[in-house]
Amino acid sequence: MESISATIIHALSLLLTGDAELWTIIGISFSISTTAILIAAGPAILCGFFLAYTEFPGRRLLISLFNTLLAVPAVVVGLTFYILLSRQGPLGDWKLLFTQTAMVLGQIALCFPLLVAMSHAAFQAVDKRAWETARTIGANPFQAFFMILREVRFGVFGALVAGYGRIIAEVGASMMLGGNILHYTRNIPTAIVLETSKGELAQGIALGMVLIVLSFILITTLHYLQGKGRVE
Amino acid sequence: MKQHDTYIHFHELSKSWNGKTLLEQIDIELHGGDCLLITGENGSGKSTLLRIMAGLLKPDHALISTSRGTDNQHVNWHKRKKMLRQHIMYLHQTPYLFAGTVKKNLAYVKSELDINDAMQWADIETLADQQTYSLSGGEKQRVALARAWLKQPDILLLDEPTANLDQDSRQRTIELLCSLKTQGVAIVIASHDPLHFTQAVNKQMNLNNGKLCRPFPFTCEAQYK
Numbered sequence: 001m002e003s004i005s006a007t008i009i010h011a012l013s014l015l016l017t018g019d020a021e022l023w024t025i026i027g028i029s030f031s032i033s034t035t036a037i038l039i040a041a042g043p044a045i046l047c048g049f050f051l052a053y054t055e056f057p058g059r060r061l062l063i064s065l066f067n068t069l070l071a072v073p074a075v076v077v078g079l080t081f082y083i084l085l086s087r088q089g090p091l092g093d094w095k096l097l098f099t100q101t102a103m104v105l106g107q108i109a110l111c112f113p114l115l116v117a118m119s120h121a122a123f124q125a126v127d128k129r130a131w132e133t134a135r136t137i138g139a140n141p142f143q144a145f146f147m148i149l150r151e152v153r154f155g156v157f158g159a160l161v162a163g164y165g166r167i168i169a170e171v172g173a174s175m176m177l178g179g180n181i182l183h184y185t186r187n188i189p190t191a192i193v194l195e196t197s198k199g200e201l202a203q204g205i206a207l208g209m210v211l212i213v214l215s216f217i218l219i220t221t222l223h224y225l226q227g228k229g230r231v232e
Numbered sequence: 233m234k235q236h237d238t239y240i241h242f243h244e245l246s247k248s249w250n251g252k253t254l255l256e257q258i259d260i261e262l263h264g265g266d267c268l269l270i271t272g273e274n275g276s277g278k279s280t281l282l283r284i285m286a287g288l289l290k291p292d293h294a295l296i297s298t299s300r301g302t303d304n305q306h307v308n309w310h311k312r313k314k315m316l317r318q319h320i321m322y323l324h325q326t327p328y329l330f331a332g333t334v335k336k337n338l339a340y341v342k343s344e345l346d347i348n349d350a351m352q353w354a355d356i357e358t359l360a361d362q363q364t365y366s367l368s369g370g371e372k373q374r375v376a377l378a379r380a381w382l383k384q385p386d387i388l389l390l391d392e393p394t395a396n397l398d399q400d401s402r403q404r405t406i407e408l409l410c411s412l413k414t415q416g417v418a419i420v421i422a423s424h425d426p427l428h429f430t431q432a433v434n435k436q437m438n439l440n441n442g443k444l445c446r447p448f449p450f451t452c453e454a455q456y457k
Contacts, residue, residue, distance in 0.1 A: 129328035132288050136322045137379055138342035147340065151331055 011206035021182075022203060026210055029187035032100055033168040036107035037160060044112050044163075045156055048119030049145060053131060063120065069113035074106075075172030081106050082176045098179035103187070106173035111163035118162060122155025123148065154225045161222045169211055238264040238299050238386050238416070240320075243306055245294040247280055254280050255291070256442040262387055264416040267409070267432045271424060272439035278422035279325075281439065282389040284309070285420070287316030300386070321385035325392040327376030329364035334375050337364060343382040354378035354408060370401025377408045380417070387418045394428050406431050 014022050051063055083089050085097040085105075096102045130151055134144035149156065171189035178185030180194060188207045195204040245258035254277040262268060272278050283289035287309075295306035300315055309316075329337050334356060338347045351357045354374040359367065367375065373393065380388050393409070394402040410432045413419055421429055426436065438445045 127328055129324050129326075130330070132283075132286075132322065133324070133328040133330075134340075135288065135317055136286060136320075137340055137383055138318065139340070147330060 007201045007205060010202035011204075011209060014202060014206045015209065019203075019206075022206055024183055025186050025188060025191045025207065028100070028183075028185070029168060029189075032103050032174075032187060033107055033164060036104045036167055037111060037164050039104070040108045040112045040115055040163070041160060044115030045119045045149070045159075047116045048121075048159075049123050049148070051116070051120045052123035052126075053148075063117075066113045066116045066120070070117055072113075073172060074110055074170040075176065077109050078106055078173035078176030081109065081173065085177070097177065098181060098185060100178070100185055102177040103174050103185060106177045107167040107170070110170060110173060111167045114166055115159050115163045118159030119152075119156050122152040122159065125155065126151050157225045158222050161218045161225070165215060165218045168214065238418075240296065240298045240300075240387060240418070241306070242285060243295040243297070245281070245284060245291055245309075247277070247284060247289075247291045253442045255284070255439075255444075258444045260285075260420075260437075260444070262418040262420065264386065264418055265413055266435060267413050267419040267421070267429075268435040268437065269426055269429050269433040270420060270422045270437050270439055270444070271426050272422075274424060276439045277442060278424075278439055279391050281444075282322060282391055282420065282422055285316065285387070286320050286322035286389055287313045288322060298386075319386040320389060321380050321383055321387070322389045323376050323380065323391065323393060325395055326369070327372050329367070329372055329375055331364065333361050333363060334367070335360045337375060338378055338382060341379050341382040343384070345382050345384070347382070350378040350382045353381050353411070355404070368401075370397050370404065373397065373401065373405050374408065377405065377412070380412060381408075381415075384415070385417060387420060388412060389420045389422075391422050392424075393421060394423070394425075402428060 047066075051059060051066075081102065082097065084091045085094065085102055086092055087097075096105070126148060130148055131144060134147045135141075139147055169189055171193055174180075174185070174187050175190050175193065178187065178190065180186050180190040186194070188211055192204045192207050195201070195207075239262060241259075241261045243259055245255060245260070246253075247255040258281065260268070270278050270281065280289065284291045284294065291309050294309035296309060296312040296316070297306045298312070298315065298319075300319060330340065334351070335347060338350055348357075351360055354377055356371065356374050356378060359371060359375070364372070364375070388409075390409075394405055397405060406429065409419055409421075409429075413432060419432070421433070423429065426433075
């Protein structure tokens with residue numbers, strides 16, 4: 001085994017020389033997670049809005065449910081979808097198991113509760129007069145929603161950033177639903193697990209660096225947006 | 233400029249909450265250019281009444297007839313709700329202004345009138361590019377009234393519009409209300425302190441135990457001097 005310093009240098013050279021296999025894995029990771037967050041964002045934000053602005057029986061139960069789902073481990077989400085999508089499962093005919101679509105589904109399920117809970121908190125924090133004011137100056141419900149969304153944009157961006165951070169780094173659901181197939185479903189976290197188990201630390205460290213840089217960018221963006229929101 | 237012959241009639245308006253009657257068989261008729269003051273103790277239901285009139289809160293029962301449209305019969309609140317929201321404007325005790333500049337807030341109002349004219353009318357031209365969070369209470373009130381000027385509602389409902397304002401801001405608010413009134417906007421002011429509005433008001437009602445005393449014309453000077 002190489003020394004740690006030599007491994008890190010090797011990892012950096014893999015990144016900087018544009019190692020095809022490494023960058024394919026990074027590309028797959030970003031493609032799947034970006035698709036998942038884009039699909040989940042709209043319905044989740046709407047859901048958060050309705051939970052904050054409407055009254056209906058079971059509303060509090062639904063809020064509790066979404067908050068509970070935040071704590072469900074990724075591997076349990078993966079297991080649930082594995083059972084659903086496996087050949088004997090109720091959705092087995094769709095033949096989605098070990099595909100990128102299955103990984104997207106798993107990641108949507110993972111980030112959806114987080115997006116709902118965080119956007120609900122953001123909408124909840126807005127003064128209730130905002131909705132009434134929007135309606136009373138002539139906005140229809142659709143326009144009023146976007147006026148309120150503009151008020152909470154930093155909170156909602158924060159939710160998207162946190163949701164993206166959660167799914168790009170999760171390993172359990174991706175491993176179970178994607179199957180870690182090279183050039184198809186192998187993403188950053190599953191590749192790190194595989195390469196480390198093989199003793200190939202350089203690629204694992206290189207991919208870990210990508211995740212650390214990404215986390216830094218996401219968290220810095222989140223703090224910046226939250227700070228800007230507080231000022232406004 | 234609005235037509236002075238617009239009218240709206242709220243009839244048999246009732247609302248209860250948790251078994252307690254808040255409003256009982258309220259009857260209000262307003263014509264363009266009216267300025268009605270509704271007085272009453274805190275918690276007497278003034279705000280509830282205004283919110284129902286604005287189409288923001290569901291009453292137990294209310295019939296409404298209006299000069300708007302072809303149908304001037306008394307029609308259920310639910311069927312008139314959309315019309316109420318389109319033609320009646322409600323201003324909270326502390327107006328809510330959206331994040332952004334004053335100009336941006338005025339741009340939200342769907343109007344054929346010019347934003348710059350609205351700012352000139354409310355004397356807020358110098359505040360055009362100012363962020364709304366930095367405005368004083370009086371300035372916020374004038375921005376809210378500029379929105380009303382832009383929207384030109386049939387009725388403008390104001391909930392304690394001069395509460396927490398200093399003497400100067402209060403006077404400017406009342407002058408703007410008088411200006412709207414002369415433009416044919418019917419104004420309803422809910423306040424527990426009637427003395428502030430003598431300059432603008434031509435009708436007064438008192439809300440007590442959920443019932444509204446019948447309106448009576450009065451001369452403010454004669455009434456309060």
